[in-house]
Amino acid sequence: MTMHAELIPKVAVEVARYPSLAGKSVIVTGGGSGIGAGLVEHFCAQGCKVGFIELSADYAKATAEAVDQATGHRPETEVADLRDIEALHAALDRLQQRVGPARVLVNNAGNDDRRPLEEVTPDYWDERMATNLRHQFFAVQAVAPGMAKAGGGAIINMGSISWMRGAAGLIFYTTAKSAVMGMTKSLARELGERNIRVNSIAPGWVLTERQVERAKRIYQGKFAEYLEAQCLKEHLLPGDIARMALFLAADDSRLITGQTFIVDGGVV
Numbered sequence: 210m211t212m213h214a215e216l217i218p219k220v221a222v223e224v225a226r227y228p229s230l231a232g233k234s235v236i237v238t239g240g241g242s243g244i245g246a247g248l249v250e251h252f253c254a255q256g257c258k259v260g261f262i263e264l265s266a267d268y269a270k271a272t273a274e275a276v277d278q279a280t281g282h283r284p285e286t287e288v289a290d291l292r293d294i295e296a297l298h299a300a301l302d303r304l305q306q307r308v309g310p311a312r313v314l315v316n317n318a319g320n321d322d323r324r325p326l327e328e329v330t331p332d333y334w335d336e337r338m339a340t341n342l343r344h345q346f347f348a349v350q351a352v353a354p355g356m357a358k359a360g361g362g363a364i365i366n367m368g369s370i371s372w373m374r375g376a377a378g379l380i381f382y383t384t385a386k387s388a389v390m391g392m393t394k395s396l397a398r399e400l401g402e403r404n405i406r407v408n409s410i411a412p413g414w415v416l417t418e419r420q421v422e423r424a425k426r427i428y429q430g431k432f433a434e435y436l437e438a439q440c441l442k443e444h445l446l447p448g449d450i451a452r453m454a455l456f457l458a459a460d461d462s463r464l465i466t467g468q469t470f471i472v473d474g475g476v477v
Contacts, residue, residue, distance in 0.1 A: 224254070224452065229460035231256040234309040236301065238291060238348060239318025240284070241268030243417035244367070246276075247447025248315055248454055253282040255455065260285035260304035262297070262318070291318050291344040292336070301351050310355035312362040313458040316345035319367060319386075323378040334381050341385035342392075349396060353405060361404025363458045366393050368411040368469060373477045386411075390469045397467030406466040408457050413473025415445045440475025 235252045239245040240261025252259045253276050261284055263269035269286040277283035285307045287300035305311060319341045324333065345366050356362040368390055372383035389409050397407040414420065414435050436442050453472050456462055471477060 222448065222452075224251070225455070227255055227455055227459035227461065230313075230455065230458060233257045233312045233458070234305070235259045235313040235315070235458070236304055236308070236311045236352065237261040237315045237317055238344065239263065240286075241265055241272045243419055244412065244415055244447045244450050245317045246272045247451040248317060249284050250276045250279060251448065251451035251455055252313070252458075253277075253280040253284055256282065257313070258285075258308040260287065260308045262287045262289050262291065262300045262304070264288070264290055264318075291348075292339040294344070294347045297344055297347060298351050301348065305352070305355065310359045311352040312356060312359060314348060314352050314356070314362070314364045315454055315458075316348055316364070316366045318344065319369075319382075321369070321371070321379055321382045324381075325378065326380065329381060337381035338385055341382055342388055345389065346392060346396075349400075349407075353400060353403065356405055357400075357403035362406075363462075364396065364400075364405060364407045365454050365457050366407070366409040368393075368409045370411045370413050370471060370473050370477050373411070373471075393469060394467045401466060406457075406462070408462075408466060409469045410450060410453050410457070411469050411471045411473070412450050413439070413445055413471075413476050415447060415450060417447060435476075438476050439473070443474065445472070445474055 235257045237245055237248045240249040241263030249259055249261050249272060263286060266288045269288055273284050273286050285304055287304050289296040289300040291297050349364055366389050369386040372387035376383055393407050393409040400407055450472055453470055
């Protein structure tokens with residue numbers, strides 16, 4: 210990740226090992242960059258059989274190679290546009306043929322591009338819902354039967370604190386991300402009898418390469434202002450989100466379902 214050195218936490222993080230994750234089949238959507246790449250690396254480091262879906266073939270290849278070098282476990286990859294549900298289902302099928310029926314699904318893919326209220330058209334609204342919400346439901350629908358047959362598992366949906374703060378300029382995004390919380394609770398109720406747990410994570414502002422470059426280009430003062438809003442004065446990185454996902458996927462959280470976990474350094 211390319212960013213100012215002063216933004217990188219100075220305290221070494223000791224990462225827990227979860228024996229229950231070793232050998233588990235894990236699928237991550239949007240796993241080629243940002244939070245998704247952090248998720249892929251952390252699950253591979255636990256000895257999981259990981260597959261991920263990515264829109265960019267270049268990102269998919271680069272991340273698979275980097276994770277293999279870092280962990281000794283090379284993830285399987287599929288390139289697909291998750292707004293196309295048929296393509297999503299086909300990619301999930303191919304990944305599960307290679308890593309086995311998913312025991313963990315992380316619905317991570319999303320995009321928080323901004324657009325003023327006056328410029329939002331019905332087509333753009335629908336496209337943003339397809340980008341940030343719809344594929345999460347249909348990914349669950351696709352993997353749930355196999356997950357149940359394999360003995361159960363964990364589904365983790367990626368939300369955001371943006372709607373909790375009423376962030377302006379991305380109402381379509383905050384609407385979709387607030388819906389993730391409601392969808393998560395209903396899915397947990399429906400899938401609980403199949404021994405499938407469903408939770409969501411609501412991250413704060415995570416310093417992915419994309420977010421850093423945008424902040425540097427548009428508004429560099431955001432770095433200091435966001436730290437001022439946090440209780441803990443340290444920027445979030447993808448690994449901070451990934452470590453919550455590891456816990457929610459492992460047997461350590463075996464009776465936790467239907468919940469949303471905020472990881473934001475204490476903003477909301």
